Amino acid sequence: MKIVIxxxxxxxxxxLDYEINLIKAAFPICDVxxxxxxxxxxxxxxxKDADDMLPLW
Structure with a gap:
């Protein structure tokens, strides 16, 4: 799984450690x-190959 911030x-x-740690706690095998x-x-x-994107703008 790939999540893009x-x-x-x-x-x-x-x-960004807080956000990354929350994501990895919920989805341990994902790449952020x-x-x-x-x-x-x-x-x-x-x-294009991401499973989710967190646009912060």
């Missing part, structure tokens, strides 16, 4: 990927 760089400039949003094309590439 995506947002703008300035918003992601925080400690942090994606810094720059453009739609890079976002589409990152989420």
């Amino acid at each position: 995506s947002d703008y760089e300035d918003t992601l400039n925080r400690n 990927v942090i994606h810094v949003f720059k453009d739609n094309n890079s976002l589409i590439k990152e989420v």
